[in-house]
Amino acid sequence: MRILAILLTAIAALPVQSHEFWIEPLAYQVDIDGTIRGELTNGQEFEGSQLAFLPQRFARFSVAxxxxxxxxRNxxxxxxxxxxxxxxxxxxxxxxxxxxxxxSYAEWEKFLAFAEHKDFADIEAIHDARGLPRTGFSEGYWRFAKTLIGVxxxxGRDFRSGLAIEFVALDNPYTDDLSNGLRVQLYYLDDLRPDAQVELFEKAPDGTVEIxxxxxxxxxxxxxxVKAGHSYLVDAVVLRExxxxxxxxxxxxWETLWAALTFGVPE
Known part of the structure; x- marks a missing residue:
């Protein structure tokens, strides 16, 4: 119990500026008799803190x-x-x-910067029209993350797994020709999500990241x-009342729903 308490304290202390959450495999391709291993990661710019396996923090963690x-299980x-x-x-x-x-937001400017970065138009007018305070208000957020592992x-093909917001890769990064790029389709609830901002984080073999x-x-x-030998994080967010x-x-x-998809591209 003492170890669990320490882990929970460490997670609670993570800075609020750490926005993205993703699954980062130790290897994106493994042998059939190998092991799929990966970190739950919270951070920015495809770098962050690794989180432990804590079932009370997730509603679903599955493989298909x-x-x-x-x-x-772990x-x-x-x-x-x-x-x-x-x-x-x-x-x-x-x-x-x-x-x-x-x-919780103690500074209005931080919420505005977040909204602008994630492409939420007219958020200031919408916030004021709802009669909300500009300080001391709270946001609830959910993480919906996927990763693709080639075994x-x-x-095989990626598919809709039933997450509230979800990327589906229309191309297999390990078997398909990606010379014209890799296509992802974004879903929100039961609908497609057109004209939505998608943020792509590209990590080179030397660890440098381009966004x-x-x-x-x-x-x-x-x-x-996409490029051979690089790994990728794809991110999109919905902000709603x-x-x-x-x-x-x-x-x-406010409520935010975050979609993340990670995959690697073979050499």
Whole structure:
């Protein structure tokens, strides 16, 4: 219990500026008799702090391959949090859904900077029209993360796993020709999400990171330029007014849903 308390304290102390959350595998491709291992990571610019396996912090953590699916299990407090045998040969898709967390804004400028960075138009007018204070208000946020692991021949397709906001890779990064880019399709609830900002983080073999912005088309598809030997984090966010039930339970004024997808491109 003492170790668990220390882990929870460390997570609570993470800076609010640490926005993105993603699953970062130790290897994006493994042998069929190998092990899928990866870190749950919270940070910025594709660098951050690694989080332990704490079931009370997530509502779902699962792996799917072909027609098979299984919940991910590990020892409480273990790192890396993802440490499993492959479910099957082919493309293994790992999905994660957090429970809600909250942050409070003491400075209006920080909320405005966040809203501008994530491309939320007219947020100042909308916030004021709702009669919300400009300081001392709270945001609840959810993390919906996926990663694609190529096992053995890596054959297979990504698919909708039922996350509230979710990227689906329309190309397999381990088997398809990516000379024209890799296509991802963004879903929000039961709909496609057109004309949405997509942030692409590209990590080179030497660890340097380049960030570019892209947009989805009318079908919610963004075509992303990728390079052999690099790894990628794709990020998109929805900002919405919470439903009354959620406001009553958590005392939040805004709600954000974060989608993340990670994958590597072979040499």
């Amino acid at each position: 391959a072909g027609m098979r699916q299984s919940n991910i 020892r409480v407090g273990a790192r890396p949090a993802l440490d499993i045998a492959p479910l099957a040969e082919g493309l293994n898709v790992i999905s994660y859904q957090s429970r809600i967390s909250t942050i 053995g021949n890596a054959i 570019t912005l892209h947009r989805t088309d009318a079908d919610g598809i963004a075509t992303l330029p 919470p439903n009354p039930e959620l406001i009553g339970d958590t005392d939040i004024q």
